[in-house]
Amino acid sequence: MEAAPTRPHRRQIPPLAFGILVVVVFASAIGLGAVSGLWQTSGRTTAGGEQVAPQGESAAEVKGWMAIGDVATAWDVPLPDLLAAFNLPPATASSALVKDLESGPVLGDGAPGLARVASGAGTVMGSSACFSIPGRGPRERHEGRPVSRPGGPAPGPWPRCP
Amino acid sequence: MELEATLVGRAFDGGNTTAPFVGSEYGGIRRPRRGLAALRGVQGFRRAVQVSVALAVVWLVVGRLFAAAGGAATSPESLCPFGGIETIVTFLSTGAFVPHVHSANVVLAIAVLASAFLARGAFCGWICPLGFLQDLVAGLSAMVQRRVPAIFRGVRALRRRAAPLAVLDRPLRFLKYVVLAWAIWGTAAFGVMVFRDVDPWIALLDIGRESTGFGLVVLSLTLLGALVVDRPWCRYACPLGAANGLVARFSPIHLERSKDACVSCNLCTRSCPMGLPVATATRITSVDCNGCLECVESCPRSGALELRVGLPILFHT
Numbered sequence: 001m002e003a004a005p006t007r008p009h010r011r012q013i014p015p016l017a018f019g020i021l022v023v024v025v026f027a028s029a030i031g032l033g034a035v036s037g038l039w040q041t042s043g044r045t046t047a048g049g050e051q052v053a054p055q056g057e058s059a060a061e062v063k064g065w066m067a068i069g070d071v072a073t074a075w076d077v078p079l080p081d082l083l084a085a086f087n088l089p090p091a092t093a094s095s096a097l098v099k100d101l102e103s104g105p106v107l108g109d110g111a112p113g114l115a116r117v118a119s120g121a122g123t124v125m126g127s128s129a130c131f132s133i134p135g136r137g138p139r140e141r142h143e144g145r146p147v148s149r150p151g152g153p154a155p156g157p158w159p160r161c162p
Numbered sequence: 163m164e165l166e167a168t169l170v171g172r173a174f175d176g177g178n179t180t181a182p183f184v185g186s187e188y189g190g191i192r193r194p195r196r197g198l199a200a201l202r203g204v205q206g207f208r209r210a211v212q213v214s215v216a217l218a219v220v221w222l223v224v225g226r227l228f229a230a231a232g233g234a235a236t237s238p239e240s241l242c243p244f245g246g247i248e249t250i251v252t253f254l255s256t257g258a259f260v261p262h263v264h265s266a267n268v269v270l271a272i273a274v275l276a277s278a279f280l281a282r283g284a285f286c287g288w289i290c291p292l293g294f295l296q297d298l299v300a301g302l303s304a305m306v307q308r309r310v311p312a313i314f315r316g317v318r319a320l321r322r323r324a325a326p327l328a329v330l331d332r333p334l335r336f337l338k339y340v341v342l343a344w345a346i347w348g349t350a351a352f353g354v355m356v357f358r359d360v361d362p363w364i365a366l367l368d369i370g371r372e373s374t375g376f377g378l379v380v381l382s383l384t385l386l387g388a389l390v391v392d393r394p395w396c397r398y399a400c401p402l403g404a405a406n407g408l409v410a411r412f413s414p415i416h417l418e419r420s421k422d423a424c425v426s427c428n429l430c431t432r433s434c435p436m437g438l439p440v441a442t443a444t445r446i447t448s449v450d451c452n453g454c455l456e457c458v459e460s461c462p463r464s465g466a467l468e469l470r471v472g473l474p475i476l477f478h479t
Binding site: 014016026029030039040041 | 273288468
């Protein structure tokens with residue numbers, strides 16, 4: 001008896017199985033991220049749900065949801081100096097959010113955003129503690145003050161600005 | 163041949179035939195599904211996945227709109243996989259993310275690229291809410307055209323006039339790779355997401371809050387374009403689709419068209435939202451394929467278009 005012709009089904013994937021594969025792969029990757037504690041969807045909380053507080057250790061910590069006053073406090077930079085560094089009006093409220101300052105209503109069109117400058121340059125509130133004032137040149141650099149943190153070591157002298 | 167022509171003719175005339183093709187090693191001619199019937203099977207599952215993802219995103223965006231000021235609501239921008247790709251150079255060089263990027267962005271980027279490796283551009287066809295939105299607009303456009311003959315004639319005339327522009331289709335598809343390179347380079351060079359201000363997805367996520375004017379313009383143009391061209395953003399400008407396509411070159415899954423079984427009806431090409439010439443290809447390994455399987459679903463001949471596992475295109479000579 002002659003065998004019936006067979007269709008070339010070798011290594012074929014049913015369309016529904018393909019769809020299930022897509023969903024499973026995508027969901028599994030997210031699930032693994034969540035289990036690993038990497039699924040963080042808000043800058044205000046950690047993956048564990050704890051509130052984030054600025055530590056004043058790196059300019060990269062500056063986030064749009066922070067108030068300019070909180071930034072000044074955390075990095076121990078006088079608010080007027082901080083406002084002057086970014087050409088912000090001296091009357092800017094300490095409660096103004098960084099993202100609002102960045103998006104233009106205070107700085108105006110074309111002005112560099114605070115978070116952008118802070119994260120891009122990384123010198124204003126970085127670990128070097130040098131306070132570079134844009135547009136005034138290196139001669140007018142301002143040295144920051146040593147900071148004492150609760151439970152931390154006693155403050156030492158700041159290194160001189162390069 | 164005569165019987166085949168008869169069956170094909172009946173199928174396209176709406177005949178209700180499910181008879182197998184006599185003497186063929188392939189299946190019979192299926193009647194094309196229309197309307198809600200088209201949502202049965204794998205396309206129904208695909209639409210259900212798209213709707214579920216879109217509703218989840220809408221829930222988060224609306225929830226954020228009504229969240230108390232200073233609350234820790236989910237940032238909709240954390241749901242953008244491309245943010246994870248944009249920050250890759252900065253993250254590898256400094257260990258930090260650029261502003262507006264959360265670790266969820268990176269997780270999503272990994273999820274998208276993993277799905278691209280295993281299932282080609284299926285993220286775009288099955289999950290991406292912006293792609294789904296373009297599908298919705300295209301579906302709405304098709305529905306209105308069916309019901310209002312004047313609009314149908316207008317769109318047809320517009321397409322005829324724009325037909326000479328079809329020569330631009332292929333070169334314009336490379337634009338998304340330029341956008342991808344610019345977005346990654348710009349983010350690494352300037353420390354900010356340069357693409358964010360023009361990103362229609364971010365404009366949509368931040369709608370009512372921080373949407374930038376140019377992002378909304380791009381979003382509007384995309385949706386207007388979707389009225390006459392399927393998935394214009396995905397075809398020409400989406401940098402995430404470009405990254406997906408690059409990874410998809412390593413994917414072992416592809417579509418194959420059997421020349422023996424194909425009845426050359428061209429329905430697969432006409433149904434492809436990415437405008438790929440499925441009916442003339444043997445292996446559909448285009449980096450633009452979004453894995454929606456509309457071509458497979460529209461194919462009237464069982465066995466003519468199938469998903470296969472094989473060596474990735476990179477390893478073929």
